[in-house]
Amino acid sequence: MSQKISDSTIRRLSVYLRLLEDLEKAGTATVSSGEMARRSGTTAAQIRKDLSLFGSFGKRGMGYAVAELAQSLRRILGLSRPWRVALIGAGRIGSALFAYPNFASRGFHIVAVVDNDPEKVGKRWGSVTIRPESELEATIREENVDIVVLAVPAHAVQDVVDRVVRAGVRGILNFAPMPLKVPRHVRIKDVNLVIELEALTYALIKETELNEAG
Amino acid sequence: MSQKISDSTIRRLSVYLRLLEDLEKAGTATVSSGEMARRSGTTAAQIRKDLSLFGSFGKRGMGYAVAELAQSLRRILGLSRPWRVALIGAGRIGSALFAYPNFASRGFHIVAVVDNDPEKVGKRWGSVTIRPESELEATIREENVDIVVLAVPAHAVQDVVDRVVRAGVRGILNFAPMPLKVPRHVRIKDVNLVIELEALTYALIKETELNEAG
DNA sequence: TTGTGTGAATCCCTTCACAGCG
DNA sequence: CGCTGTGAAGGGATTCACACAA
Numbered sequence: 001m002s003q004k005i006s007d008s009t010i011r012r013l014s015v016y017l018r019l020l021e022d023l024e025k026a027g028t029a030t031v032s033s034g035e036m037a038r039r040s041g042t043t044a045a046q047i048r049k050d051l052s053l054f055g056s057f058g059k060r061g062m063g064y065a066v067a068e069l070a071q072s073l074r075r076i077l078g079l080s081r082p083w084r085v086a087l088i089g090a091g092r093i094g095s096a097l098f099a100y101p102n103f104a105s106r107g108f109h110i111v112a113v114v115d116n117d118p119e120k121v122g123k124r125w126g127s128v129t130i131r132p133e134s135e136l137e138a139t140i141r142e143e144n145v146d147i148v149v150l151a152v153p154a155h156a157v158q159d160v161v162d163r164v165v166r167a168g169v170r171g172i173l174n175f176a177p178m179p180l181k182v183p184r185h186v187r188i189k190d191v192n193l194v195i196e197l198e199a200l201t202y203a204l205i206k207e208t209e210l211n212e213a214g
Numbered sequence: 215m216s217q218k219i220s221d222s223t224i225r226r227l228s229v230y231l232r233l234l235e236d237l238e239k240a241g242t243a244t245v246s247s248g249e250m251a252r253r254s255g256t257t258a259a260q261i262r263k264d265l266s267l268f269g270s271f272g273k274r275g276m277g278y279a280v281a282e283l284a285q286s287l288r289r290i291l292g293l294s295r296p297w298r299v300a301l302i303g304a305g306r307i308g309s310a311l312f313a314y315p316n317f318a319s320r321g322f323h324i325v326a327v328v329d330n331d332p333e334k335v336g337k338r339w340g341s342v343t344i345r346p347e348s349e350l351e352a353t354i355r356e357e358n359v360d361i362v363v364l365a366v367p368a369h370a371v372q373d374v375v376d377r378v379v380r381a382g383v384r385g386i387l388n389f390a391p392m393p394l395k396v397p398r399h400v401r402i403k404d405v406n407l408v409i410e411l412e413a414l415t416y417a418l419i420k421e422t423e424l425n426e427a428g
Numbered sequence: 429t430t431g432t433g434t435g436a437a438t439c440c441c442t443t444c445a446c447a448g449c450g
Numbered sequence: 451c452g453c454t455g456t457g458a459a460g461g462g463a464t465t466c467a468c469a470c471a472a
Contacts, residue, residue, distance in 0.1 A: 005420075006441070007413060014412040018391065032453065041393045044453090045443055052455055060449045060454045077412045078419030092310035099306050102391055102408050147414060170421070171414045173407075177316055179229065179255045187417040189410045193387075194316050196403045198228040198291045199221060200361060200385045203401040205292030206219075207384070220463070246431060258431090259465055266433055274471040275430045 009050050013073055015040050016047065020070040032063035082107045084144050086169075088160055089151035090115035090123075090130050093175055097149060098125055112143045136160070140167040147171040154178055223264050227287055229254050230261065234284040246277035296321045298358050300383075302374055303365035304329035304337075304344050307389055311363060312339055326357045350374070354381040361385040368392055 116133035
């Protein structure tokens with residue numbers, strides 16, 4: 001149970017969970033690994049292996065009970081409790097994230113918004129008042145923030161990271177396009193749109209070359 | 215040269231490129247794999263291996279010429295030509311992406327914006343006029359779109375994908391949180407924020423458990 | 429001496445194949 | 451039978467270690 005689980009396994013579990021929730025809504029009681037594979041774009045063996053890392057959830061000859069498995073996955077992924085999220089940066093990306101409907105529905109509650117633009121500070125977004133960057137640490141402590149979403153311009157990001165880490169945050173979702181340094185006990189996930197696009201252009205170029213060659 | 219190159223290698227090249235561009239701006243002429251590793255959070259062996267898949271770029275005992283290597287990476291990644299991008303969905307995520315400064319600087323030009331909201335159609339964003347979804351195919355053809363960025367709500371995404379693929383698009387960056395089906399010749403990259411957050415919560419939960427156990 | 433380029437070794441992840449349970 | 455759970459096999463990717471070039 002406390003062996004090494006890979007990041008890709010976890011991301012697949014997250015996909016399975018969404019799939020199961022769809023099945024639940026559709027009233028399906030039971031599903032096989034084969035059916036899940038067909039719908040989620042992996043293989044049946046992969047799904048069974050992934051799940052087996054955490055226990056035995058299925059019945060042989062029957063498949064998996066949809067609602068139960070969904071519940072187990074939520075527990076495994078840490079979704080059986082709400083998470084308090086602070087958004088740093090109230091610009092375009094920040095406001096898009098704030099309104100993103102899938103966050104709240106998964107138990108990610110944005111309880112604080114911080115920005116350094118005096119024009120934005122004091123404005124209300126829903127029930128949250130935008131606070132100045134000078135109160136970053138205080139905000140994190142007062143609001144018991146678990147996770148910080150970094151949607152600030154590239155310069156000075158490392159400084160913000162250092163401050164939120166010192167304030168006790170252990171999870172960071174980073175939209176700034178640069179490698180950040182954090183202590184080992186802090187988890188950080190990077191979302192880098194340019195890298196995605198460049199992986200895309202590489203694939204496109206490559207294919208064109210192959211077509212021209214072949 | 216035309217062997218199988220993994221996606222993770224390509225993403226690392228993209229990171230190296232940004233790093234090299236920073237060094238270039240700082241006026242550094244030469245850099246070793248060790249120094250690049252230190253700055254980008256990988257290992258020197260990894261960097262040398264990645265680069266060796268595409269050729270010999272360094273000088274033994276010296277390191278790599280910054281400007282030259284950057285140029286080579288741009289060529290490898292397909293960045294030595296501009297790319298014409300269409301944005302589907304002029305909502306919050308769409309407008310954030312439209313204003314994202316790092317796209318244009320890397321040669322990704324948003325040449326069209328499409329939305330199905332009559333209130334938005336006809337509005338101008340910079341030099342681009344928002345067009346209705348009914349003109350999706352025509353827009354893609356007229357503007358010679360290479361890449362489509364999908365920033366539309368979850369329902370009906372698959373339908374939009376089918377239409378842009380039929381119109382000749384071969385690269386898609388998808389922000390909708392669902393697995394999409396595309397023909398094999400089309401490349402698709404998914405950006406799924408909820409999956410990233412859930413990978414984060416898993417890591418946080420796991421660490422807490424370990425601490426409580428140990 | 430320094431630091432690249434690269435076979436070899438290692439590690440990790442995915443796929444296979446089947447025993448075993450319902 | 452049908453489908454899960456899992457050891458074993460296979461395939462990739464990362465790391466090691468060193469020959470070699472500047």
